[in-house]
Amino acid sequence: MANTDLMSALVISGVTFSIDYGQESSGQAGGQTRVKDLRSPLWRMKADCSTLTLDQLRRVRAIVGALGGSLGSFYAWDPAAQFPAADPDGAILGASNVLISGLGAGAKNLLLKGLPAGYVLTVGDMVSFDYGTSRALHQVVTPSVVANGSGVTPEFEIHPPRRQGAAVNNVVSLKRPSAEMRIVAGSLNLSADGMIGQAGFEAVQVI
Known part of the structure; x- marks a missing residue:
């Protein structure tokens, strides 16, 4: 542990x-x-x-x-990214139980649920979640992600790409997301x- x-x-x-x-x-003979x-x-x-x-x-x-x-x-x-930029002390998020809602079409995509209605994630925000014996840490790439009235986000892009093992309903941390x-x-x-x-x-x- x-x-x-x-x-x-x-x-x-x-x-x-x-x-x-x-x-x-590596440099190639043709200059590439x-x-x-x-x-x-x-x-x-x-x-x-x-x-x-x-x-x-x-x-x-x-x-x-x-x-x-x-x-x-x-x-x-990351001390510079302990909370989402639009919620700098995590007060809006409060005790929300954020989960993975879907994995999207590719390894660079993710959807979340359990957020307050209208909650905003922006480019550079961090998210983490446990899967198996590992912990994933990703950064939001999409400029603006807004949860709908049910607290579900649209599909958004993250980096680095997800590794195998991430699954729907994995618990997600937006407060001090860590590796x-x-x-x-x-x-x-x-x-x-x-x-x-x-x-x-x-x-x-x-x-």
Whole structure:
């Protein structure tokens, strides 16, 4: 089971949260550039916490220790996309039970249900859901998605594409939607300079 406490313990001063597409490119004799997928896309995070109190540093150290460093996993979200842009604190969503309504015509499509009537998702918003033993994290690509009076969205586009296993009625999170991640071995820094603690690491999605 992934740890849920590490992100809440961090006081982040800088973060990069992005997709590693796992691609390579090669130049051809005719001048063309060809791109090849080597694996499925994975979310990556690089976090920097340079202003921790010593108490905050001790808490982070304890949680990382409980993870066994890079052995365990934790749920990570993008601090810049913790809630939909049109509902910046999640108050409109409230305790709504959001589910997958349909998978659409292709792996890049999704429909949701259980939203408040008229609820709006916009390009860049994040959604996550569990399936099997994995957690999916996707970003909305469609410029504007508006739930109808029954709380059901039209079909909209997401990236990266869905993996096999997503199903109708999977529970969807729009509040701090997250990916399961593991700290990249060798990237962890937990240190103190006088009374100021510092923490930093890179993490990669677990699927």
